[in-house]
Amino acid sequence: MLAAIVLAVLVALVVLRPLVESGPGREVVEDARRAELEAAKEAKYREIRDAELDRGMGKLSAEDHRTTDRELREEAIEILRELDALEGRSPGG
Amino acid sequence: MDPTRKRKLRLVLALSVAVLLAGALIYTSFAGATEASTPSQLKASAESGRSYELTGKVVDGSVKREGDGLRFAIRDRNGTESLPVDYQGVVPDPFREGREVIVSGRLERGTFVAERDSLVTKCPSKFTKEENS
Amino acid sequence: MAFAGTACLLVGIFTALYAAVSSVVGARTGRRELVVSGRRAMYCLAALLIAATAILQSAFLRSDFSFKLVADGSSTDTPTFYKVTAMWATQDGSLLLWALLLSVFSSAVLFLTRRSLRDIAPWATAVLGTVGAFFVLLMLGWENPFTTLAVAPQEGAGLNPLLRHPAMMIHPPMLYTGYVGFAIPFAFAIGALITRHTGADWIRATRRFALIAWTFLGTGILLGALWSYTELGWGGYWAWDPVENASLMPWLTGTAFLHSIMVQEKRGMLKVWNVSLIIATFVLALMGTFLVRSGILESIHAFGASTIGAQFLTFIVVVIVGSTALVISRLPYLRSESRLDSLLSREAFFLLNNLVLVLLCVFVFWGTFFPLISEAITGTEASVGPPWFNAVTTPLALVLVLLAGIGPALAWRRITPSGLRRAFRVPAAVTSLALVALVALTNAEDSVLALAMFCLTAFVLAVVGQEMVRGTAARRVITGDSWPRAAAGLLARNRRRYGGFIAHAGIAVLFLGVAGSSAFLQQRDLRLSPGDTFRAGGYELTYERATARLGGDGAGTGAPIAFGAVLTARKGSESFTLHPSRNFYPTRDASKGSIGRYFEGEATSEVDVRWGLKRDLWTAVRPDISQLEGPIQEANRKFADSSGDVQAVVIAAIAERYRTDPPPAAFRSIVSPLVSWIWIGGGIILLGALIAAWPTPEARVRRVRSLYRARVGRELSGA
Numbered sequence: 001m002l003a004a005i006v007l008a009v010l011v012a013l014v015v016l017r018p019l020v021e022s023g024p025g026r027e028v029v030e031d032a033r034r035a036e037l038e039a040a041k042e043a044k045y046r047e048i049r050d051a052e053l054d055r056g057m058g059k060l061s062a063e064d065h066r067t068t069d070r071e072l073r074e075e076a077i078e079i080l081r082e083l084d085a086l087e088g089r090s091p092g093g
Numbered sequence: 094m095d096p097t098r099k100r101k102l103r104l105v106l107a108l109s110v111a112v113l114l115a116g117a118l119i120y121t122s123f124a125g126a127t128e129a130s131t132p133s134q135l136k137a138s139a140e141s142g143r144s145y146e147l148t149g150k151v152v153d154g155s156v157k158r159e160g161d162g163l164r165f166a167i168r169d170r171n172g173t174e175s176l177p178v179d180y181q182g183v184v185p186d187p188f189r190e191g192r193e194v195i196v197s198g199r200l201e202r203g204t205f206v207a208e209r210d211s212l213v214t215k216c217p218s219k220f221t222k223e224e225n226s
Numbered sequence: 227m228a229f230a231g232t233a234c235l236l237v238g239i240f241t242a243l244y245a246a247v248s249s250v251v252g253a254r255t256g257r258r259e260l261v262v263s264g265r266r267a268m269y270c271l272a273a274l275l276i277a278a279t280a281i282l283q284s285a286f287l288r289s290d291f292s293f294k295l296v297a298d299g300s301s302t303d304t305p306t307f308y309k310v311t312a313m314w315a316t317q318d319g320s321l322l323l324w325a326l327l328l329s330v331f332s333s334a335v336l337f338l339t340r341r342s343l344r345d346i347a348p349w350a351t352a353v354l355g356t357v358g359a360f361f362v363l364l365m366l367g368w369e370n371p372f373t374t375l376a377v378a379p380q381e382g383a384g385l386n387p388l389l390r391h392p393a394m395m396i397h398p399p400m401l402y403t404g405y406v407g408f409a410i411p412f413a414f415a416i417g418a419l420i421t422r423h424t425g426a427d428w429i430r431a432t433r434r435f436a437l438i439a440w441t442f443l444g445t446g447i448l449l450g451a452l453w454s455y456t457e458l459g460w461g462g463y464w465a466w467d468p469v470e471n472a473s474l475m476p477w478l479t480g481t482a483f484l485h486s487i488m489v490q491e492k493r494g495m496l497k498v499w500n501v502s503l504i505i506a507t508f509v510l511a512l513m514g515t516f517l518v519r520s521g522i523l524e525s526i527h528a529f530g531a532s533t534i535g536a537q538f539l540t541f542i543v544v545v546i547v548g549s550t551a552l553v554i555s556r557l558p559y560l561r562s563e564s565r566l567d568s569l570l571s572r573e574a575f576f577l578l579n580n581l582v583l584v585l586l587c588v589f590v591f592w593g594t595f596f597p598l599i600s601e602a603i604t605g606t607e608a609s610v611g612p613p614w615f616n617a618v619t620t621p622l623a624l625v626l627v628l629l630a631g632i633g634p635a636l637a638w639r640r641i642t643p644s645g646l647r648r649a650f651r652v653p654a655a656v657t658s659l660a661l662v663a664l665v666a667l668t669n670a671e672d673s674v675l676a677l678a679m680f681c682l683t684a685f686v687l688a689v690v691g692q693e694m695v696r697g698t699a700a701r702r703v704i705t706g707d708s709w710p711r712a713a714a715g716l717l718a719r720n721r722r723r724y725g726g727f728i729a730h731a732g733i734a735v736l737f738l739g740v741a742g743s744s745a746f747l748q749q750r751d752l753r754l755s756p757g758d759t760f761r762a763g764g765y766e767l768t769y770e771r772a773t774a775r776l777g778g779d780g781a782g783t784g785a786p787i788a789f790g791a792v793l794t795a796r797k798g799s800e801s802f803t804l805h806p807s808r809n810f811y812p813t814r815d816a817s818k819g820s821i822g823r824y825f826e827g828e829a830t831s832e833v834d835v836r837w838g839l840k841r842d843l844w845t846a847v848r849p850d851i852s853q854l855e856g857p858i859q860e861a862n863r864k865f866a867d868s869s870g871d872v873q874a875v876v877i878a879a880i881a882e883r884y885r886t887d888p889p890p891a892a893f894r895s896i897v898s899p900l901v902s903w904i905w906i907g908g909g910i911i912l913l914g915a916l917i918a919a920w921p922t923p924e925a926r927v928r929r930v931r932s933l934y935r936a937r938v939g940r941e942l943s944g945a
Binding site: 003004008014015016017018019036037038051056058061064 | 248259429644701720
């Protein structure tokens, strides 16, 4: 029984510390929306590189590659636009 | 063909294939399955010539080796009805009197003639204490 | 000491529940400190379960028989290696292992994602905490590993000899890691659904978790097959046993998920399908854990009726119902963003691949649960065996390998007919060549299915080889590197793609082994006396002599007596020896006699396998000790009360009788062509998975930069 109480106290100490320490968001956390856009951007860049590799390997004809590349870059620009909109908003709050 | 019609056609095609596959699955499994029975069930209502999967416990003292084969008796897990079994083939390591086994075969004139190598012994329960310790 | 263990569990369940509640409240009210607190609670749960495991393991190692688990499953003469594994040979201990792995992996994942996935992580914590609490509840309520015995016995029952195999150390933990591993993407999927955030960063995280879990599960399955091949089941590596199937099913849906998530990432399609797949995978993983403990299916593994079957079933039903309700409620947010551009695209073939994998899973599920299904429909319980399973899965397996070859050759979004021709010209030629060579030079055409599989393996290897060569060539054009450097660079820059291609090659090799060893198996059962010979696999085998060994168990399983045989195999100038034997472990049953008990306990076959790339030669022996009955009974009478040393001499004398004058023994030899390629293929898959999962350094740099940017923004705007 004593063991249970000791353990419970130890756990409580670890677990309740963040609640006791006051202060606004000391933790640095990524903004969820930005993280999503960054991830989408990286994925889109990878797709563009993949398409280039496919072109180099002869899987995509020049015309197919142009079409695909254009589509992908447009999608990437959309993402960058949204990212910039976020940046533009944040300093002022 | 306009797109909606094309989609409907694809849907019908997919569903038909699905129904066919499901039908094949059901048919082959029911046709190819062996019925599981206990000794008392088999004694009561076995069809001769039909393949069954007999489950039960090996009766103590009933195990005899005969040349290449094995003779033993299986009884109901919670009962006393038993059937003699004539078995040929490999005997799994855990096989022992009192253990639960599964063996496939046919009932012929009161003896269960087993399919070769079809004897399966359940791993002695690792979740309960060994009976004889 | 045992009370300390129970105390850990007791505090653990409240910690787990706190983790769940705190995370949920923190997520809903936006109070981050509660979320952090919940995460720390998960760390504490892991620490508590590590402590509990340590207490239990120390009891095993000290042979503390006041612990019921130790008394039932270990003994002073169990080798140390197996004392450690004995913990998860039991129901209670394996529940603890499951909970331990869950809490440790959850803690690791939550720690690594503590600065990201901000919206989803709290809900994931809540799910993982709840699952953890369930397992701890099972232990506290019904199967406590820390139960004590009022009177500690002098000696324990010993670990079941059947489990004394090195694989016992890795197979259950590996398998459980796979099952537990899928809890994590499941938890994050639930979190993503609740917060409506099924976006790119969720995809990226989930895919990595799923890949890791998939790798562990696959390795666990293969290790189980290897174990079965070398020890149990007298020579088979797969018997379509319900427990084997239960581990395969989540692996199949997991594989489907790994592919279809890529389609969602690139085209924003299949959102509902993907969350459903990951939920189904986790449910199947729970079922896998549950089947062994339920007694609802007859199996060589199913250990009869158990005390926690109903609880497990309830939990599974809750998970299914809850997840389904959640998915339905979020359907508006899971609409596809685009459609298939072309049927000649990688996306289309991924869909096909998913279809085949899910069909395979459905078929295996149907066959596994058929006893219950038939009982419900016809009233009689019937079961289907390996012939049915092989018949329904083989065609799908062939299609799967075919797709594994086609996929890598295609491109995303679209490929033109001329591109197709270019992609498949060489592989088609290689495959045709292989077909001709096989028919002309081997007897492979005896089995049409095996021949088809061999050709498909050639096809896949040709495609993968072509992809790597062409990719390296394309890279060389850009970078001007030498061939080796370009190849290494290609792999490094495109880990996911080429890791995946390598895994595909591994699958093809694995199925090569499966096809060869199932279609061309040669099995012989014989009764032999010393001096007899027989032919198997092109070898001439001679039973030279019988052997009897006392103590000194080479495999370290602690068997006091082993009877066996020495066989020599000759083919041309090649010759080697095989030493199959049978280990005899003593029983504690005193009614067998003080001498007899050494011969009447559990016995295991120790097979001897001559491994080879072209074929394996597997031998097992079952010595006939019935003629020793007489001397044993006599010894029981005469030496019942003698000292241990005298008894040892008597046993040695009896054993010597077998060695010098053995009656004919039963032998089984199995020649399995190409079976080693199954294990080699598994290794290649593992390599591919590792390459695919390895994090790229650039991604990390970018993440850190964006974190700092976020911090700058916050510090400028905030305090």
